Amino acid sequence: MERKIFQLGDIVQMKKQHPCGSNEMEIIRMGMDIRIKCVGCKHSVLIPRAKFEKNMKKVLRSTEDLSES
Ligand SMILES: [Zn+2]
Secondary structure, eight states, X not given: OOOOXXXXXXXXXXXXXXXXXXXXXXXXXXXXXXXXXXXXXXXXXXXXXXHHHHHEEEEEEXXXXXXXX
């Protein structure tokens, strides 16, 4: 099974498109809630971690290039 692994600074693809037309988000804060910034319009939103994991489709670019662990 594929696990969703993400970290600060990653660019992720969301299931739902942002109103500006972009669905790429950058993780700019991690914690109980996660703050993501839209790559398209630079608008940032704070969402609960569980909701983020549900809405996140995949990591497009990771800051660290970790393969299998
Ligand atoms: Zn946007």
